[in-house]
Amino acid sequence: MAISERKKRILAAVVEEYIRTAEPVGSKAIAQSGCLSCSSATIRSELAELVAMGYLEQPHTSAGRVPTPMGYRIYVNELMQRQKLSLEETEEMNRRMNLKLQELDATISDVSRLASQLTDYPALALTARSAVTIRRFDLIYVDANTFIMVLTLSSSVAKSKLVQLPVSVDQTLVQRLSSLFNAGFTGITEEQVTPLLIKSTERAADDTMGLSSVIAAFVIETLTEANSPAAFVSGENRLLNQPEFRDPDKAHRLMSYLSGGGYVLPPGAEPQESGEIRVVIGPENAAEELKDSSVILASYDAGDNTRGLIGVVGPTRMDYSAVAAKLSFLAAGLSRRLSSGGAPPEGMHNKLIIKGDDPNEHR
Numbered sequence: 058m059a060i061s062e063r064k065k066r067i068l069a070a071v072v073e074e075y076i077r078t079a080e081p082v083g084s085k086a087i088a089q090s091g092c093l094s095c096s097s098a099t100i101r102s103e104l105a106e107l108v109a110m111g112y113l114e115q116p117h118t119s120a121g122r123v124p125t126p127m128g129y130r131i132y133v134n135e136l137m138q139r140q141k142l143s144l145e146e147t148e149e150m151n152r153r154m155n156l157k158l159q160e161l162d163a164t165i166s167d168v169s170r171l172a173s174q175l176t177d178y179p180a181l182a183l184t185a186r187s188a189v190t191i192r193r194f195d196l197i198y199v200d201a202n203t204f205i206m207v208l209t210l211s212s213s214v215a216k217s218k219l220v221q222l223p224v225s226v227d228q229t230l231v232q233r234l235s236s237l238f239n240a241g242f243t244g245i246t247e248e249q250v251t252p253l254l255i256k257s258t259e260r261a262a263d264d265t266m267g268l269s270s271v272i273a274a275f276v277i278e279t280l281t282e283a284n285s286p287a288a289f290v291s292g293e294n295r296l297l298n299q300p301e302f303r304d305p306d307k308a309h310r311l312m313s314y315l316s317g318g319g320y321v322l323p324p325g326a327e328p329q330e331s332g333e334i335r336v337v338i339g340p341e342n343a344a345e346e347l348k349d350s351s352v353i354l355a356s357y358d359a360g361d362n363t364r365g366l367i368g369v370v371g372p373t374r375m376d377y378s379a380v381a382a383k384l385s386f387l388a389a390g391l392s393r394r395l396s397s398g399g400a401p402p403e404g405m406h407n408k409l410i411i412k413g414d415d416p417n418e419h420r
């Protein structure tokens with residue numbers, strides 16, 4: 058069915074507003090944009106027809122509309138304004154992105170070194186996404202052997218992948234899989250993407266070619282990358298200053314473990330809130346190499362749904378109170394620098410939990 062010029066303008070307005078807000082678009086928002094000289098009633102009628110034609114969909118009865126892959130396709134092919142960055146703009150964007158990444162890495166590694174210097178123990182700093190999930194799937198049909206997967210994450214990052222198939226598929230299957238993945242795979246963690254869930258999606262879509270497995274593999278890969286921590290360890294040789302580690306073999310085992318980035322948090326040891334301090338003592342540690350050591354961890358807010366940890370590793374006899382106070386101060390400073398939350402109110406004390414005690418007890 059041919060699509061009129063007015064429908065094209067309305068479709069373009071919906072796509073651009075949805076890209077801007079990530080919220081379903083209603084007739085009122087389109088009318089207020091001033092891109093059309095027609096009434097809200099006319100816009101509502103055209104939106105309903107665009108839904109019937111498959112260019113838009115309505116998540117809920119009372120909600121606005123969002124583009125379908127077919128709607129994105131006509132928008133990309135015919136409707137969107139093509140833009141080209143100038144050479145100066147490209148260079149400036151590259152400079153800013155590189156500088157931002159360098160600043161973030163330098164900040165975290167510098168804090169790790171500072172924590173080690175202040176406590177005279179090995180220190181580690183980690184950042185990890187806080188349970189990043191998939192917010193939305195878009196499978197965009199290109200031709201019989203090609204489609205594009207676009208995953209919008211809960212952290213507002215978008216990941217895409219071009220899939221080229223050895224066999225032909227029809228657009229109906231791709232659209233059906235897009236709907237099923239939006240229904241069953243959004244808002245869940247990597248661990249919840251199970252073979253049973255993938256198999257049930259295949260059956261529901263009548264997917265005999267295993268496209269569900271291809272899409273699910275990209276989901277798992279994307280979530281793994283988004284939730285993977287970045288770690289920095291400093292001051293491993295400071296262990297040699299402690300009487301407990303004068304045995305070269307014992308010191309070497311622990312130093313090698315820390316240098317290899319092998320630190321593993323025992324279940325429940327990770328601080329759950331920004332500003333929280335946790336202490337894991339000796340045998341409570343998950344790794345065998347840490348059974349004679351204690352770990353103090355402070356949580357900080359890095360902004361953009363990112364939470365990080367600063368930790369100190371030392372003998373079980375270390376001054377927990379002094380180390381915890383120093384880590385608390387560093388965590389507050391890092392939160393202030395990396396997020397918009399600012400510093401905690403003056404006089405606010407961080408929660409300190411000793412693993413094995415009542416987790417509701419404040420110390």
